[in-house]
Amino acid sequence: MLLASLSPLLANAAMADDSTVTIYGRIHADFENTKSGAASTAFSTNKVQNDTSRIGFKGTEDLGNGLKAIWQVESGVAIDDGSSTGSNTWAGRESFIGLSSAQLGTLKAGNFLVAIDDLHYIAGNSFQYATGISNDATLWANGGSLASGGFDVRAGNSVSYQTPKFNNVTARIQYSLTSGTGSSETTSHGATLVSGNLTYDDGQLRVGYGFQQNRAMQAMSSNFYQNGLMHMLAAGYTFGSVYVGGLVEHDILDNINLTGHSRSRNYGSLIGTYTNGANIFSAQYGQAASWKGSAAVQDSGAKMGTLAYNRVLSKTTQVYVLFTELHNEANATYVLGGNPSATAAGAKTQHSLAVGMWKNF
Numbered sequence: 001m002l003l004a005s006l007s008p009l010l011a012n013a014a015m016a017d018d019s020t021v022t023i024y025g026r027i028h029a030d031f032e033n034t035k036s037g038a039a040s041t042a043f044s045t046n047k048v049q050n051d052t053s054r055i056g057f058k059g060t061e062d063l064g065n066g067l068k069a070i071w072q073v074e075s076g077v078a079i080d081d082g083s084s085t086g087s088n089t090w091a092g093r094e095s096f097i098g099l100s101s102a103q104l105g106t107l108k109a110g111n112f113l114v115a116i117d118d119l120h121y122i123a124g125n126s127f128q129y130a131t132g133i134s135n136d137a138t139l140w141a142n143g144g145s146l147a148s149g150g151f152d153v154r155a156g157n158s159v160s161y162q163t164p165k166f167n168n169v170t171a172r173i174q175y176s177l178t179s180g181t182g183s184s185e186t187t188s189h190g191a192t193l194v195s196g197n198l199t200y201d202d203g204q205l206r207v208g209y210g211f212q213q214n215r216a217m218q219a220m221s222s223n224f225y226q227n228g229l230m231h232m233l234a235a236g237y238t239f240g241s242v243y244v245g246g247l248v249e250h251d252i253l254d255n256i257n258l259t260g261h262s263r264s265r266n267y268g269s270l271i272g273t274y275t276n277g278a279n280i281f282s283a284q285y286g287q288a289a290s291w292k293g294s295a296a297v298q299d300s301g302a303k304m305g306t307l308a309y310n311r312v313l314s315k316t317t318q319v320y321v322l323f324t325e326l327h328n329e330a331n332a333t334y335v336l337g338g339n340p341s342a343t344a345a346g347a348k349t350q351h352s353l354a355v356g357m358w359k360n361f
Contacts, residue, residue, distance in 0.1 A: 018062035025055035029079055030320075030356025032133055034336065036347035043347070049337075050080040051132040051356065054093050060100075070108065071097045087154065094154075105163045111156045114195035115172045116141060116210035122199075122234040123245040123271055127282040127308035127320060133337040133352045134306045134324040139267055139288045141212075141230060142251050143338075146178065146191065147221045149253045151212045151230045155193060168202045178220070189219030206236040206245070218258070226255035236271075246270040253295075261295035280310040290329065299330040316360040325351035 028051040035044045056074035063069055073095045076088035087093050091111060098108025124130040124140075137143065143150035155176035162172040173196040192215045199208040214228035229252045236245030247269055254262040269286030285305045291297040308322035326336050328348045336350045 019059060020061075021057065021059040023055070023057055024361065025053070025077070026129075026358060026360050027053045027077075027079060028129060028131070028356070028358035029053065030128075030132060030354045032352050032354045034133065034350070034352040036336075036350040048080045049133065049354075050078050051128065051358070052087070052093075053077045053079050054087075056093070063099075066101050066103055068100045069098075070100045070106070072110075096158075096160075102164055105161060107159075107161050109159045111154060112158060112160065113154050114152065114176070114193065114212060115160070115174045115197040116195055116212050116230065116232055117152050118172065118197050118199070119208040119210050119232060119234045119247065122206045122208050122236045123247040123269060125271070125284055125306065125308075126273065127280065127284075127306070127310055127322060128354075128356070129358055132356070133354050134284075134308070134322055135337055136269055136284065136286050136304065136306075138326065138334050138336060138338060139286050139302060139304055140247075140269070141232070141249065142265075142267075143334075146193070146214060146217060147224070149214075149221065149225050149228055149251075151195075151214065151228065151251070153193075155195075169198070169200050171198045172196060190216045191220045192216065204238050206234075208232075208234045210234075218255075223258050224256070225253040226258075228253050241275045243273045243275075244271070256295040259295065261293065263291040263293040263295040263297065265289050265291045265300075278312040280312065282306070282308040282310070284308075288332075288334070297331055300332045301329045302332045302334045303327045304334075304336075317358070319355075319357045321353075321355045323351070323353050325349070 030049050030051060032049050033046050037043050054074055054076050056072060058072040061069040073091050074093040075090050076092050078088045094112045096108040096110030096112055098106060100106040120130045125134050125136050128134045137152055141150060141152035144152045146153055156179040157177035158174055160172060160174040163170055176193045178191045178193060195212040197208055197210040210232040212230045218226050230249060232247060232249040234247035249267045252262060252264040256263060265288060267288045271284040273280055273282045288302045290299060290301040304326045306322055306324040308320055310318050310320040312318050326334060328334055336352055
């Protein structure tokens with residue numbers, strides 16, 4: 001339907017070259033002291049950590065009649081050790097090509113984050129730019145690995161459509177053929193996902209609903225699970241200099257280890273920020289319940305909390321200090337700044353003190 005609606009616009013598109021190209025990015029790093037385990041046997045590490053630094057190139061071309069061609073190529077930059085793996089490869093981050101119209105919406109294809117990730121701005125760890133050691137994605141959406149039953153991923157081979165904003169409401173739907181080992185389509189063995197959201201934002205009140213289905217994940221997860229389903233509801237409100245946000249989600253994984261049994265869990269979190277001039281004070285708390293169902297995992301819940309202070313140096317530069325702590329129950333597998341494992345249990349207590357800085361350009 002969208003392509004059919006765009007046809008007249010394409011036919012009448014102006015031939016003149018009216019293009020723009022922008023170079024943009026973010027440099028973000030922190031120094032972390034992280035400890036895990038019991039006090040008598042605690043494991044401690046100190047490191048400089050790159051926090052999803054990136055550089056990108058994006059552009060638009062005016063095709064006439066309100067229609068624009070859009071494109072973007074974004075790559076991660078490991079400023080801590082110069083590595084070139086994962087998202088630190090060419091086009092390893094948000095990269096796409098598409099068409100956009102203020103009246104008809106935006107259609108794009110490429111490699112980009114799923115639609116549920118869009119809700120991070122409502123209730124995510126804004127004090128560290130929704131990344132880093134304090135990243136609540138450790139618990140949010142069961143992590144970022146399809147192989148271990150996570151939902152919040154950057155999905156290759158994706159097509160996405162986002163509606164225009166109407167009465168402060170927008171919606172987005174995304175379909176991905178996914179990719180397996182080495183970003184190869186052939187190793188995903190038919191795994192797909194569908195992710196969508198519906199959001200309302202009037203500048204003061206933010207409300208969002210998101211869902212995601214992971215399908216035919218047997219080969220990708222080494223038969224850990226077959227299908228996954230997630231529902232999430234997030235909301236936030238600004239009271240003058242105070243912002244309060246929160247979310248609740250429900251995750252389901254079925255056919256665990258090819259047994260025909262399923263498991264589900266709930267997760268909820270709250271965040272509050274207070275801004276006083278160039279000073280921002282934040283607190284966040286999240287709690288994941290144990291996995292329930294016919295493939296339940298007893299005592300598999302976790303709690304995570306963070307206190308943070310940010311100092312705004314300019315419109316594009318901030319420094320911060322934060323303390324974050326994670327408590328796993330006996331059989332929980334969550335890791336600060338990482339993803340849950342399908343097999344091994346993580347340290348029961350983990351905490352980190354971080355001092356960092358980011359610069360947007």
